[in-house]
Amino acid sequence: MSGTTGxxxxxxxxxxxxxxxxxxLKGVSLDVHAGxxxxxxxxxxxxKSTFLRCINHLEDIDGGSLTVFGDLVGYKRKGDRxxxxxxxETAVKRERIGMVFQQFNLFPHLTVLENVMIGPVEVKGTxxxxxxxxxxTLLERVGLRDRADAYPVQLSGGQQQRVAIAxxxxxxxxxxxxxxxxxxxxxxxxxxxxxVIRDLADDGMTMVIVTHExxxxxxxxxxxxxxxxxxxxxxxxxxxxxGHPREERTKQFIxxxx
Amino acid sequence: MVSNLVSNPVSKNDDGHxxxxxxxxxHVARDVVSVVCVLLLAAVVWSAxxxxxxxxxxxxxxxxxxxxxxxxWNTILVTVLSMLLAFVLGVVVELMNESGAPVLKFISGxxxxxxxxxxxxxxxxxxxxxxxLYPKIxxxxxxxxxxxxxxDVNSVITPFAxxxxxxxxxxxxxxxxxxxxxxxxxxxxxxxxxxxxxMKPMQVFFKIVFPQAIRxxxxxxxxxxxxxxxxxxxxxxxxxxxxxxxxQAIYARNFQTIPLLIVAxxxxxxxTTVLMxxxxxxxxxxxxxxxxx
Numbered sequence: 001m002s003g004t005t006g007x008x009x010x011x012x013x014x015x016x017x018x019x020x021x022x023x024x025l026k027g028v029s030l031d032v033h034a035g036x037x038x039x040x041x042x043x044x045x046x047x048k049s050t051f052l053r054c055i056n057h058l059e060d061i062d063g064g065s066l067t068v069f070g071d072l073v074g075y076k077r078k079g080d081r082x083x084x085x086x087x088x089e090t091a092v093k094r095e096r097i098g099m100v101f102q103q104f105n106l107f108p109h110l111t112v113l114e115n116v117m118i119g120p121v122e123v124k125g126t127x128x129x130x131x132x133x134x135x136x137t138l139l140e141r142v143g144l145r146d147r148a149d150a151y152p153v154q155l156s157g158g159q160q161q162r163v164a165i166a167x168x169x170x171x172x173x174x175x176x177x178x179x180x181x182x183x184x185x186x187x188x189x190x191x192x193x194x195x196v197i198r199d200l201a202d203d204g205m206t207m208v209i210v211t212h213e214x215x216x217x218x219x220x221x222x223x224x225x226x227x228x229x230x231x232x233x234x235x236x237x238x239x240x241x242x243g244h245p246r247e248e249r250t251k252q253f254i255x256x257x258x
Numbered sequence: 259m260v261s262n263l264v265s266n267p268v269s270k271n272d273d274g275h276x277x278x279x280x281x282x283x284x285h286v287a288r289d290v291v292s293v294v295c296v297l298l299l300a301a302v303v304w305s306a307x308x309x310x311x312x313x314x315x316x317x318x319x320x321x322x323x324x325x326x327x328x329x330x331w332n333t334i335l336v337t338v339l340s341m342l343l344a345f346v347l348g349v350v351v352e353l354m355n356e357s358g359a360p361v362l363k364f365i366s367g368x369x370x371x372x373x374x375x376x377x378x379x380x381x382x383x384x385x386x387x388x389x390x391l392y393p394k395i396x397x398x399x400x401x402x403x404x405x406x407x408x409x410d411v412n413s414v415i416t417p418f419a420x421x422x423x424x425x426x427x428x429x430x431x432x433x434x435x436x437x438x439x440x441x442x443x444x445x446x447x448x449x450x451x452x453x454x455x456x457m458k459p460m461q462v463f464f465k466i467v468f469p470q471a472i473r474x475x476x477x478x479x480x481x482x483x484x485x486x487x488x489x490x491x492x493x494x495x496x497x498x499x500x501x502x503x504x505x506q507a508i509y510a511r512n513f514q515t516i517p518l519l520i521v522a523x524x525x526x527x528x529x530t531t532v533l534m535x536x537x538x539x540x541x542x543x544x545x546x547x548x549x550x551x
Contacts, residue, residue, distance in 0.1 A: 053450075056453075056454060058450050058453060058454070087453075087458065087459045088458050088459065091453065091456050091457060091458045091459075092456065094453060094454060094455070094456045095455075095456035097454070098454070098455075099450075099451075099454035101447060101450065101451060101454075103447050105445075105447040105448060105450060105451035106451075107448065107451070107452075107466060107470075108470065109469045109470055109473075118455070118465065119455035119456065119457075122457060122461050122465055123455060123456040123457055123458075123461070164451075167455065168454075168455070170455075171455050171456060
């Protein structure tokens, strides 16, 4: 089942973003459908991570619009203008959008179990006993139930990243953003994290994954988007973009990465 | 033959390299200097013990006298209260600094500039003489009759109040820096992660940022408490009966200047030693947690 036919989960239209005088996003437009796995590839500095951070408004945008489930994230529309909403309002929208970071960003002062519980308990007001049950089930799913009482620093990078995925899943998101989830890992730990993400794909989770793992992208993605210099150069099925690229820039990138 | 080399390791003494003893290097110069220092130290101790002008019996006599103990209590009290004031001010100043409002940031900058840029002793004396600027004050809502009537400033500005206020306001400028350092030490990725699971700003601060910041704030505050305890002796100049002022009051009458200053010094040393010990325990607690976590 390819996920490119379901309801639209994420819709970006002409998204632009400036850092000072450099425009890092020059009008990015794309749609992600329910159950779709989209991999964004491209050289570093192409704006792919920045675009991902705009989706849940960790970065603000300078033009265009971004909607998740039809809602603008971080903004309210009045007429043809977008007004930035309060952090409190944005926080509610972020509950449905999970995010997994390159540097894991587990909370070092909390145990593994507490890291996974804190979202439901603090944000959703889930009773602790129930949140604990859910957290343990999720840790089981990522293969780390026996490390529930450890602190993040006691875990390997791969284990930390799997906990980070469990922490995100605990909020029962409808869309998960992965920002280079294996780039900070030692080579032997990459596969354990990719296999967890692969399982999520099999379960039909909607995901946008910024990655340098070409083999993985090819295998798991429904859609591959190639970005360069703040633009989408080309997008399509993995076979179209990675197997038979049309654009010169894409061909060059695919060549280099081999 | 190769196989011979592998199966028969070189026997011990046949080439003169086996079974040699390692003799540690002797540090002659270091040993000589150490002996000289011990002799000098002994001479100092001997002189202190035998020179009657040190007045050890006088030291012993006044060490636990009520006046000295009250002074010690006042020193501790003024230290604790001014540190509390400083902590609150430090948090407020840091919040102003981080508020994103240029005016608030400017005001906090002025505060830091003035109170870190002038001597504490001068600030103490100025505040003590504040009634020269504002002889009467009153609190109330402008253009109404609601509020207090005019209050005589000299009756409010007691040496105790001046001590706490001057030390606290001055220290607040330094505590702001300590708190700022603690908060900046929390990586930006922590805030990203907290936001990404839907936490609201207050939750991000109190559940994620503050518990991590406090780990570096508490040990650093320990240093500030020790400095504050010593700096509090400055309020003796405005006749606040702290430890130093109390011994001064005694030696003004009996002229046993040095013995009484020794009494004060021993008490200061005792308090700072206790504070340092407490600080070491606290620091170990937080670094161990840091290593664990």
